[in-house]
Amino acid sequence: MGDAPDDRTPMIMARHLEKTYRIGTHQVHAVDRVSLAIPRGQFITIMGPSGSGKSTLLYLLGGLDHPTAGDIVINRQHLNSLSSEDLAEFRRETIGFIFQAFHLVPSMSALENVALPGIFAGLGRAEREERAYRLMHMLGLDRWVDHKPTQLSGGQQQRVAIARALFNDPPIIMADEPTGALDSQTGEHVLRLLERMARKLNKTVVVVTHDARIAGRADRVLRLRDGSIIEDTKQLPAATHETHEHETT
Amino acid sequence: MFFELARLALSNLTRNRSRLIMTVSGVIVGTTAVMVLLALTFGLQNAAESGLGASSALTEIRLYAPPAFVSREDMDNPAPILDDDTVNELRAMPGVQAVIPTLSFYGSGELVSGDYHAYAPIVGIDAALVPMLNVAIAQGELSLKSGEAIFGGQINQYFVDPEASEYEPIEVDVFAEPVVLRITSYSDNRQRDFRLRPSAMLAPGNGLYDSLLFLPLEDVMSLNEWVTGERQSRRDISYDQAIVRTTDREITQDVAEAFRDLGFYVEDAGDFIRQLNDFFTTLRLVLGSIGGIALIVAAFGIANTMSMAILERTKEIGVMKAVGARDGDVLTVFLVEAGLVGLVGGAIGVLITYGIQNVVNGALQQAAAAGENTGGGGAMFFLPIDPTRFDGQLLAIPPELPIFILVVATLVGLLAGLWPAVRASHLLPVIALRSE
Numbered sequence: 001m002g003d004a005p006d007d008r009t010p011m012i013m014a015r016h017l018e019k020t021y022r023i024g025t026h027q028v029h030a031v032d033r034v035s036l037a038i039p040r041g042q043f044i045t046i047m048g049p050s051g052s053g054k055s056t057l058l059y060l061l062g063g064l065d066h067p068t069a070g071d072i073v074i075n076r077q078h079l080n081s082l083s084s085e086d087l088a089e090f091r092r093e094t095i096g097f098i099f100q101a102f103h104l105v106p107s108m109s110a111l112e113n114v115a116l117p118g119i120f121a122g123l124g125r126a127e128r129e130e131r132a133y134r135l136m137h138m139l140g141l142d143r144w145v146d147h148k149p150t151q152l153s154g155g156q157q158q159r160v161a162i163a164r165a166l167f168n169d170p171p172i173i174m175a176d177e178p179t180g181a182l183d184s185q186t187g188e189h190v191l192r193l194l195e196r197m198a199r200k201l202n203k204t205v206v207v208v209t210h211d212a213r214i215a216g217r218a219d220r221v222l223r224l225r226d227g228s229i230i231e232d233t234k235q236l237p238a239a240t241h242e243t244h245e246h247e248t249t
Numbered sequence: 250m251f252f253e254l255a256r257l258a259l260s261n262l263t264r265n266r267s268r269l270i271m272t273v274s275g276v277i278v279g280t281t282a283v284m285v286l287l288a289l290t291f292g293l294q295n296a297a298e299s300g301l302g303a304s305s306a307l308t309e310i311r312l313y314a315p316p317a318f319v320s321r322e323d324m325d326n327p328a329p330i331l332d333d334d335t336v337n338e339l340r341a342m343p344g345v346q347a348v349i350p351t352l353s354f355y356g357s358g359e360l361v362s363g364d365y366h367a368y369a370p371i372v373g374i375d376a377a378l379v380p381m382l383n384v385a386i387a388q389g390e391l392s393l394k395s396g397e398a399i400f401g402g403q404i405n406q407y408f409v410d411p412e413a414s415e416y417e418p419i420e421v422d423v424f425a426e427p428v429v430l431r432i433t434s435y436s437d438n439r440q441r442d443f444r445l446r447p448s449a450m451l452a453p454g455n456g457l458y459d460s461l462l463f464l465p466l467e468d469v470m471s472l473n474e475w476v477t478g479e480r481q482s483r484r485d486i487s488y489d490q491a492i493v494r495t496t497d498r499e500i501t502q503d504v505a506e507a508f509r510d511l512g513f514y515v516e517d518a519g520d521f522i523r524q525l526n527d528f529f530t531t532l533r534l535v536l537g538s539i540g541g542i543a544l545i546v547a548a549f550g551i552a553n554t555m556s557m558a559i560l561e562r563t564k565e566i567g568v569m570k571a572v573g574a575r576d577g578d579v580l581t582v583f584l585v586e587a588g589l590v591g592l593v594g595g596a597i598g599v600l601i602t603y604g605i606q607n608v609v610n611g612a613l614q615q616a617a618a619a620g621e622n623t624g625g626g627g628a629m630f631f632l633p634i635d636p637t638r639f640d641g642q643l644l645a646i647p648p649e650l651p652i653f654i655l656v657v658a659t660l661v662g663l664l665a666g667l668w669p670a671v672r673a674s675h676l677l678p679v680i681a682l683r684s685e
Contacts, residue, residue, distance in 0.1 A: 064571060064677075064679045065679035085575050088576070091571060103571075105568065107260060
C-alpha cells in the first residue's frame with residue numbers, strides 16, 4: 001500500500017458530506033455539507049466544541065459510519081461504492097485507528113492486541129507476533145509484551161493502541177482525542193509519536209482533539225461548528241526538534 | 250483463517266467461567282437426557298430381537314393357499330393352488346431351504362384321556378419331511394408312522410375335566426396315559442375314536458407349534474374323508490398351508506415378498522420385525538423428544554449467554570471491525586463460540602451417559618445373577634421385567650449414537666447462537682464503538 005507514485009492526488013477527499021440523525025421528530029445535522037481535501041503526509045487536526053460533529057466526520061472518513069449524503073474518496077477508493085466486505089478490507093489496509101479510550105481487548109495480552117489486525121488479514125500466528133513485536137520494540141514497549149491492558153498505564157495502553165494502528169502499515173492514521181485520557185506528560189509523548197508518523201513515515205495523520213497543543217504542532221487546523229467547517233488554517237510545520245530517535249516515558 | 254478465528258472464540262469462551270459452566274451444564278443435562286433415553290430404546294429393542302432370534306422364527310415363513318372361494322372370484326388371475334407341483338416349484342426358488350406342506354384336519358380334534366378332554370388343531374405332514382421341522386424335542390423321537398402323533402410342546406397342559414365346576418387345567422402325561430382322538434362326522438354327528446400313539450413331544454416354547462398335533466398326512470386325509478364324506482386322492486391333494494424355511498435370516502423378507510407376488514398369503518417374522526422396528530422408532534421419537542425438551546431449554550440458555558456476551562463485548566466488536574474484521578469474521582467468532590458450548594456440553598453428556606450405562610447395566614447384571622440363584626426376578630423384583638432377558642444391557646449405545654449426540658448438541662449451540670451472532674456481525678462499527 002502507499003505505493004501511489006503521484007503524491008499530488010489528495011489522500012482524503014470529501015464532497016458535500018452530510019450526516020443526519022433523527023431524534024424523535026427532530027433532525028440533527030451532525031455533519032453538514034463538508035467538503036475537504038487532505039494531501040498525503042499531512043498532519044491535520046479537527047477541532048471544535050463538543051457536538052460540533054468532529055468525531056462523526058472522522059468516523060465517516062474512516063469508513064466506520066455511513067454518510068447520509070455526499071462522496072468520500074480515500075486513497076483513490078470511492079467509499080460509497082464499497083460493499084461491507086470491501087469496506088472491511090479498506091479499513092484494514094488503509095486506516096489505522098486510535099481512540100480516546102484505547103479500546104484494547106481486555107482478555108488479550110498487549111502483543112495479541114497489537115497483532116489483532118493480522119488475524120483478519122489472514123496472517124499466520126508466527127508472522128503476526130513477529131511483526132507485532134517489532135512494532136512494540138519500536139515504541140519502547142518490549143517489557144510490556146505479555147501484560148494485559150489492565151496491567152498497563154494509560155500512556156502504555158495508548159502506545160499499544162498506536163502499535164496496533166500501525167500493524168498493517170496503513171497510509172492513514174486517524175485518532176479520536178488520543179490524548180484526552182492522558183496526563184499532559186504522557187499526552188506529549190503520544191503527540192510526538194503522531195508527529196513522527198507524519199514526518200518520518202509520511203503517513204497522513206488526522207486527529208480530532210480539544211488539545212490546543214496538538215493543534216499547535218499540526219500542519220493544518222480545521223475548526224467545526226454545528227457540523228460545518230468554519231475555519232481552515234494552514235500553518236508552518238512546528239519545530240522538528242521534538243523528534244528524537246529514541247524516546248522514554 | 251478459520252482456525253485463527255476459532256482460537257479467538259476459544260479464548261473468548263473462557264473469559265466468564267462461571268457463566269460458561271452454567272450454560273454448558275444446561276447442555277449436559279439435555280444431551281444426557283436424550284442419550285440415556287435413546288440408549289434405553291436400543292436396549293429394549295435388542296432384548297426384543299434377541300428373544301426372537303432364539304427361535305428359528307427368523308428363517309421361517311408361513312404360507313397359506315387362498316381359500317377356494319377366492320380362486321373362483323378372479324378368472325384372469327387365478328389364485329395359486331398349493332399342490333405337489335407348486336411345492337416343488339417353491340423348493341426350487343432361490344433362498345428356499347425347505348418347504349413343508351401341511352394339510353389341516355377340517356373337523357375339530359378332541360383329545361380324550363380318561364376323564365380329561367383337550368382340543369388341538371391337527372395338521373397332516375408328510376412323514377418324510379418331519380425331520381425338517383427343525384424343532385427341539387422334549388421326549389420321544391422325531392418320526393411319524395401311521396397311527397402315531399407328534400404332540401406340540403404344551404398340549405399336555407390343555408386337558409380339563411369337563412365335569413369340574415371351575416376351569417382348572419390338568420397336565421396329562423401323554424406317554425403314560427392312553428390318549429384317543431375323537432372326531433365327529435359333519436353329516437350325522439356320529440363320533441369315532443382313534444387311539445393315538447405318541448412318537449414325540451416337542452419342547453415347549455416353539456410358538457405356534459406348542460398347540461399343534463402333527464399326524465401323518467395320509468391319516469389326516471382319511472380323517473377328512475370320514476368327517477366330510479368326500480373322497481380325496483393322494484395324487485391331486487392340495488395343501489392349505491406350508492412351512493417354508495429360508496437359507497438365511499437376511500433374505501427371509503425377500504423370499505416372503507416373492508411368495509406374496511405369486512398370490513399366496515404369507516406370514517413371516519419380517520412382518521413382526523418390521524412392526525417391532527416401527528414401534529421402537531416411534532418410542533425413540535417420543536422419548537427423544539422428551540429429552541429434547543431439556544435440550545431446547547439448554548438452547549435458550551446458550552442464546553441468553555451469547556446475547557449477554559455480545560452485549561458486553563459490543564465495543565470489542567467495534568474494535569475488530571475498525572481493524573478490518575469482516576461481518577463474516579465476527580459471525581464466525583461468535584458462532585464458533587456458541588457451537589463450542591454445545592459441543593463441550595454434548596461431549597460431557599456423552600461421557601456421563603457411558604457412566605450411567607455402566608452403573609445401570611452393572612446393577613442389572615448383578616440382579617440377573619441373583620435371579621438365577623433364586624430362580625426368580627431376584628433383586629430387581631420391583632421391576633415388571635425379567636433382568637435376564639436384557640443380557641445385562643438395558644442401556645445399549647450403538648457406535649453412531651454418541652456421534653449423533655455430538656452433532657445434535659453442536660447444532661443446538663449453532664442454532665441458539667445464530668441470531669445473536671448475526672446481530673453482532675451487522676453492527677455498524679461506529680455504533681459498537683460508541684456503546685456504553
